[in-house]
Amino acid sequence: MKINKQKLYYLIPITIGKSVSNFIIEIGTVVSFLLYAIFNALIPPLYINEYLKQIMRVGWASLPVVGLTAFFTGGALALQIYSGGTRLNAESAVPSIVAIGFLRELGPVLCGLMVAGRVSASIAAEIATMKVTEQIDALTTLGTDPIKYLVSPRIIVTTIFLPILTTIGNIIGIFGGFLISTERLGFNPTFYIESSIRYIELSDIYSSLIKAAVFGMIISTMGCYFGFKASKGALGVGKATTDAVVFSSILILAFNYFLTELLFRT
Amino acid sequence: MNKNNPHEIVLEIKNLFKKFENKIILNDLNIKISKGKSIGVMGPSGTGKSILLKCILGLTDYNGQILYNGKLLERKNREILYNNSGMLFQGGALFDSLNVWQNISFKIMNNSSAHSKKDSILIAKKMLNEVELGAEIFQNMPSELSGGMQKRVALARAIVNKPNILFFDEPTTGLDPLTTKAINELIINLINKKNVTSLIISHDPLSIQKICDEVIFLTDGKIEWHGNVKEMSNSKHKMLKDYLNSNK
Numbered sequence: 001m002k003i004n005k006q007k008l009y010y011l012i013p014i015t016i017g018k019s020v021s022n023f024i025i026e027i028g029t030v031v032s033f034l035l036y037a038i039f040n041a042l043i044p045p046l047y048i049n050e051y052l053k054q055i056m057r058v059g060w061a062s063l064p065v066v067g068l069t070a071f072f073t074g075g076a077l078a079l080q081i082y083s084g085g086t087r088l089n090a091e092s093a094v095p096s097i098v099a100i101g102f103l104r105e106l107g108p109v110l111c112g113l114m115v116a117g118r119v120s121a122s123i124a125a126e127i128a129t130m131k132v133t134e135q136i137d138a139l140t141t142l143g144t145d146p147i148k149y150l151v152s153p154r155i156i157v158t159t160i161f162l163p164i165l166t167t168i169g170n171i172i173g174i175f176g177g178f179l180i181s182t183e184r185l186g187f188n189p190t191f192y193i194e195s196s197i198r199y200i201e202l203s204d205i206y207s208s209l210i211k212a213a214v215f216g217m218i219i220s221t222m223g224c225y226f227g228f229k230a231s232k233g234a235l236g237v238g239k240a241t242t243d244a245v246v247f248s249s250i251l252i253l254a255f256n257y258f259l260t261e262l263l264f265r266t
Numbered sequence: 267m268n269k270n271n272p273h274e275i276v277l278e279i280k281n282l283f284k285k286f287e288n289k290i291i292l293n294d295l296n297i298k299i300s301k302g303k304s305i306g307v308m309g310p311s312g313t314g315k316s317i318l319l320k321c322i323l324g325l326t327d328y329n330g331q332i333l334y335n336g337k338l339l340e341r342k343n344r345e346i347l348y349n350n351s352g353m354l355f356q357g358g359a360l361f362d363s364l365n366v367w368q369n370i371s372f373k374i375m376n377n378s379s380a381h382s383k384k385d386s387i388l389i390a391k392k393m394l395n396e397v398e399l400g401a402e403i404f405q406n407m408p409s410e411l412s413g414g415m416q417k418r419v420a421l422a423r424a425i426v427n428k429p430n431i432l433f434f435d436e437p438t439t440g441l442d443p444l445t446t447k448a449i450n451e452l453i454i455n456l457i458n459k460k461n462v463t464s465l466i467i468s469h470d471p472l473s474i475q476k477i478c479d480e481v482i483f484l485t486d487g488k489i490e491w492h493g494n495v496k497e498m499s500n501s502k503h504k505m506l507k508d509y510l511n512s513n514k
Contacts, residue, residue, distance in 0.1 A: 130362075140324070141348055
């Protein structure tokens with residue numbers, strides 16, 4: 001096949017330009033989608049029942065997943081730090097590293113990723129199914145704004161409840177580290193608790209909450225956005241679910257880096 | 267079928283034009299629907315029937331004008347149509363997460379605080395009775411109902427706010443002949459009893475003949491034939507004749 005080199009020179013910048021402009025348009029669409037949902041959450045009617053349903057679904061139902069993940073990660077973290085610490089004679093750093101590590105990084109990121117897998121997927125699947133079965137059109141014809149009814153409660157509840165879940169996850173994770181350290185590694189419980197608390201600063205706690213709130217907003221926005229974008233029946237529902245989880249997870253990790261830069265700049 | 271004040275135009279479609287990418291779906295449609303009339307829109311699959319309904323209801327963008335009771339419908343004022351209309355979707359489009367009474371009373375519960383839960387259940391039971399379903403199913407979930415029952419519940423939801431115009435998108439698609447007959451009769455009774463104007467999208471000439479006063483035959487987004495339902499079967503229009511014969 002003969003390739004026209006002159007055409008190729010035009011084709012490459014055009015393709016790159018199109019991809020960049022599509023990417024910028026997509027970001028703009030997501031941001032305006034999010035702002036519209038937040039703005040509408042402030043205007044009555046408020047659909048209180050929808051908020052309560054989401055509190056049960058996002059908050060209460062995610063607790064076991066978050067708790068178990070945090071507990072085992074806390075335990076594993078204590079073992080790893082102890083094992084590494086013995087090489088440097090720094091075993092006594094286990095309590096403070098587990099506590100600070102959990103508060104600053106592992107708590108919000110793990111909680112965010114676990115909830116992304118659970119909640120973002122379920123939001124995307126639910127809204128995408130509603131889209132392809134015309135339930136969202138039905139909402140509109142019944143005089144209800146679908147974004148206000150479906151998206152606003154999910155975004156508000158997830159943004160508020162992820163910091164709460166993360167706080168619970170942090171406590172369970174630190175407790176996991178405590179349990180392994182005292183029962184398996186022979187740490188003195190009083191020393192462990194004192195060492196954990198001594199090095200924790202207020203900034204560790206609020207940075208954890210800020211990160212969790214941002215991750216919560218990302219999770220619900222991605223779930224709702226890809227759900228609303230769905231088309232083409234069952235295939236579209238599957239794609240929306242996958243996209244929601246993949247983009248939520250990538251954005252959580254990316255935003256984690258930028259927030260860490262912002263909150264812990266030295 | 268109602269024939270009161272035939273000169274009063276409830277819905278007017280002017281120069282409606284819709285295209286997806288490069289494909290023209292609706293090409294300069296002009297339709298007037300008089301008060302109390304039932305208009306059937308018929309045509310082969312993919313000819314733009316359902317898109318026409320979506321344009322009227324503001325569910326998709328379009329070029330042209332749609333007037334409801336003389337008022338130009340725009341994005342901002344679509345509520346005037348939603349508050350006075352009911353829509354029966356092809357698959358029913360009942361909300362999966364809500365039970366039967368919550369589905370039926372959705373409009374009155376979410377758009378006005380005047381109705382308590384008790385009132386809403388009572389209204390839902392009354393509506394179930396109107397669509398010839400037993401009130402005992404009021405707490406069932408949509409997934410527990412048959413296709414025909416789902417269509418009836420969806421119809422109950424469409425008429426709960428006493429609309430003066432009803433839209434039907436393929437009301438009998440996917441139903442067995444007996445249920446189709448029952449749903450057609452139910453629609454005729456409701457239209458007559460409630461004295462409402464209606465627009466019915468269907469590819470089933472038998473249903474159209476039973477329910478409608480007028481028929482619009484669409485092909486490739488254009489009106490090929492428009493006339494009285496009684497004239498339809500005797501029409502000499504070739505495409506319409508072929509379509510009717512293929513459905514026999």
